[in-house]
Amino acid sequence: MARKHAAAVIGGLLAGAAVVWLAAPAGATFTSNTVGCAGSATITAKNGKSYQINANDAEVKVPKDGSAAWDGSTTTVTHDHSGSVQLAIAFWDFTIGRWGPSRNAGNESARKGTKEIPSFVAQAPPGKYVVSGRHQGAEGGCSGRVTVEIEGSIISNPAGVVSLAGTLASAAGLAVAARAKRA
Amino acid sequence: MRGRPVLGAVSGLFLGLFLGFDLLLLKVVPSDSTLLVLLPIVGLVAGILLGRAAPLGRKRL
Numbered sequence: 001m002a003r004k005h006a007a008a009v010i011g012g013l014l015a016g017a018a019v020v021w022l023a024a025p026a027g028a029t030f031t032s033n034t035v036g037c038a039g040s041a042t043i044t045a046k047n048g049k050s051y052q053i054n055a056n057d058a059e060v061k062v063p064k065d066g067s068a069a070w071d072g073s074t075t076t077v078t079h080d081h082s083g084s085v086q087l088a089i090a091f092w093d094f095t096i097g098r099w100g101p102s103r104n105a106g107n108e109s110a111r112k113g114t115k116e117i118p119s120f121v122a123q124a125p126p127g128k129y130v131v132s133g134r135h136q137g138a139e140g141g142c143s144g145r146v147t148v149e150i151e152g153s154i155i156s157n158p159a160g161v162v163s164l165a166g167t168l169a170s171a172a173g174l175a176v177a178a179r180a181k182r183a
Numbered sequence: 184m185r186g187r188p189v190l191g192a193v194s195g196l197f198l199g200l201f202l203g204f205d206l207l208l209l210k211v212v213p214s215d216s217t218l219l220v221l222l223p224i225v226g227l228v229a230g231i232l233l234g235r236a237a238p239l240g241r242k243r244l
Contacts, residue, residue: 088215127207130215147213154208163208166201173194174230177187180237 029058034140036075043068043117059147064122071112078137079104088130088145096131104137125159126152186237188230195230199223 030037039055045063053060055072082100086093127150134143154160199222206212207219 090215090217090219125208126210128210128213130213149210154205157208159204160208163201163204166197167205170194170198170201170226173190174198174233175239177191177194177230178233178237179240180186 029056029146030142030144033142033144034076035078035137035142037072037135037142037144038074039070039072041068041070055144057146059128059149061149061151063117063151064124065117067114067116069112069114071110073110074142075109076139077104077107077109078135078139078141079107081135081137081141083133083135083141085131085133088132093132121150123157124150125157126150126154186234188234191230191232191234192227193230195226195228195233196223197226198230199226202226 037055041053043051043053043062043066045051045066047063049063051061051063053062080101080103082098082102084095084098087096088094129148129150130145131148132143132145135141154164203212203219203222207214207216212218
């Protein structure tokens with residue numbers, strides 16, 4: 001169980017959506033759902049602001065810190081199940097978390113809990129990250145994808161400053177390259 | 184008189200990479216956007232062409 005938590009929290013990328021994936025293995029905007037996956041989360045940032053996330057949301061905003069109270073369920077109890085979460089970058093999907101295989105001998109169909117948003121999320125650059133996930137058991141499974149928007153401005157993150165500086169430097173290099181030189 | 188196609192290729196490639204990253208961080212495009220791959224390719228090609236053509240700084244006769 002602890003392994004499942006860790007996989008989903010890391011895999012769920014950047015906090016809130018991770019928690020939803022953990023709660024409702026698979027997640028927002030279901031592309032398939034044969035076992036009735038459902039889930040939700042309430043994230044409370046350290047500044048007190050509250051964020052509501054439902055497993056059917058196509059896009060969610062998450063803070064960089066705080067804690068998330070999550071719950072998730074399936075209408076059909078699944079056994080011998082496993083799942084994974086991927087981060088989509090351009091044409092490629094990178095697995096960022098997985099769980100199982102698990103027999104689910106206790107016939108659990110619902111779970112809930114509270115998770116602190118990992119500290120590394122505070123360093124994550126702002127942006128819209130597309131995360132997909134799937135959960136598959138002997139009785140069926142579900143899969144889906146969600147766009148996770150991490151709040152913050154481009155200049156509030158070191159990566160953003162480096163990127164802007166790199167853009168200017170590259171543009172300057174291109175201008176030099178396009179300038180005719182004497183033979 | 185000619186430009187610098189190698190410098191143009193490198194600069195164009197990195198301009199495309201950084202521009203894509205800027206757009207991602209500005210939340211203009213999501214992480215699964217094909218622009219993140221297309222921009223560096225377009226930058227590379229444009230950089231080579233600009234470096235070969237060297238349209239800037241030519242003296243008019």
